[in-house]
Amino acid sequence: MKKGWLLLLTLVAALLVAGPVMAQVKSLNGAGATFPAPVYTKWAYKYNQDTGVKVNYQAIGSGGGIAQIKAKTVDFGGTDAPLKPEDLKSLGIFQFPTVMGGVVPIFNVKGVKAGDINIDGSTLADIFMGKIAKWNDPAIKKLNPEAKLPDKNITVVHRSDGSGTTFIFTSYLSAVSPAFKSGVGAGKAVKWPGKNSVGAKGNPGVAGQVQNIDGAIGYVEYAYAFQNKIPTIDMKNKAGKVVKPSLESFQAAASSADWNTAPPGFALMMIDQPGDNSWPICGLTWIMVYKDQPDAAKGKAILKFFDWCYKNGDAMAKELHYGPMPDNVVKMVQDGWAKEMKSGGKALWP
């Protein structure tokens, strides 16, 4: 009996001593954007198997991610909309991209199949502003002389919840249509002007609603449209070529983007990029960490995790229909780590 107590006591004491040490290196906490959550979760799972370090990522939304990193309740935050350069500076945050994804227009018109029609940016903007209200409008017909487009009202389905998807989509429409830029603008939630427009919650809500209404058009993340086999519309890109949404066309956009002139924090909007094969509506998702880490071991552990993701995560990202970062971008990010990530004045990387 007495021996048992002694054993228990030693165990408790050992735990008390070892606990904090274990916590430092054994687990990392992050929170933020929902868009990259599936791939972060997958990376974390594999990373835990390989190294024993547990990474928890809570998909609470970009706004929540920014709030949590500001409150310093998490080790890293995720966001779909980049922080402004002045905010990065005043908060002392280092921001770097992890993966990219595409946003695709989806539609439902009886008798018209996926890939049958294509559209250009300014026409798409006019549709989402309610200026083009019928599927057989001359502007759509001109782009698709062969398609059989019915005399049907267009119902616009947009996201009702604030989302990075809406941010990417409206950024694109603002970039290609001055009328959209002045009338609506870009944001995670915007005021949709069209009378025949309806808001639905999340990718499933938009997709469900588009499939319910004959004559509907909407936009969702590529991964969602791909997995659920929802008819998509091909886009005419900046080079004037019609492209299909695919991981290849997203990566074409990433590699033709000019990273050297990107704003601080790699805040590059991957929209309307040059290149014959570039999909015009892509977006990055970013991780935010403090440049000055109070705890060197933890700071190192965070960078180690993302280094592992860059090195080993490409295949997993592609499986989930995310585009991995090109090698030159990874190098730029890691140069940034070496220069800016510090703990007590000492560099954390490499």
Added chain:
Amino acid sequence: MKQTLEKKDYEEDTIPESELFSPQDKPKPARGDTYFRWLTAVCALVLPLIMIAIGLALLYYSVPALRKFGIGFFFSEEWNPVTQQFGALSSIYGTLVSTILAMLIAVPLSLAIALFLVELAPPRISRTVGTMIELLAAIPSIIYGMWGLFVFAPIMAGYVQPWLSTYIGWIPGIGALFQGPPMGLGMLTAGIILGFMVLPFTCAITRDVFQMVPPVVKESAFGMGATTWEVTTKVTIPYGLVGIIGAFFLGLGRALGETMAVTFVIGNAHKVNLGLFYPGNSIASAMANEFTEATEITYISALICLGLVLFILTYLVQIVSQMLLRRMYRAWSVGL
């Protein structure tokens, strides 16, 4: 024979002095009693404190929006996160309209169902249906929302809305309510789904109230030769009226704050439209939709201010219902 009432003097019924406790003799309460009293008092205090704390927090965080937009916040339809212009009108309007629609559906239906269960149905059916109503009340609201989006909205779009706009839409006046694009989503769908959600609650309580009407009262009415209909309208309903109204206010409170189910089917547009087919939004749905990705202070503050409006609205409903109940109770002083 003449009977008169004579004044009679009774002996005063007082307790003799000796039998009275003087304060000193009063048995001292055990110490445990005092502690327990304080403990319960503190527990009871927690509730109003939480309420006040929530109210104050809402008020505090609404200040930036109120300062920027002033009283105009409550009368502006504009809601544009890009230009940071916010107004609560469409959300307040949507909350009220969807709640009114829900009550228009829930009140008559739950009265009818409760009467059927208590007065008319054979006991076995009454029991089964009663259990089903309680089960309905336990279904999470998101299930109602998803059912509304994937099953009910297509039915509305395909059959109900076209029918309504052809056969009622042309009537001047009331017809204006049944206009708009037949998308299946919108104020009307939200109101109906909300009505279905509130129904189990109001129905269950109304049934309990009817069951509590003493059989003696009803039987005496039957004994006088009253029909079932007469007993129902003249005895059962008046007797339980206070309880029934209470049930409806409970349902009203639930409808006002319902979030998920409404978010799925209301269409989520910050617009005020008379036509019930048009998409609208409610306070709770606007907050659920936009809070996660709101990062600017004005935006967050405007959303919290919406919460404050809902808080006050719900509180007013409670106060009004309490006042109404008390007045009715005093006026008739019958029933439960």
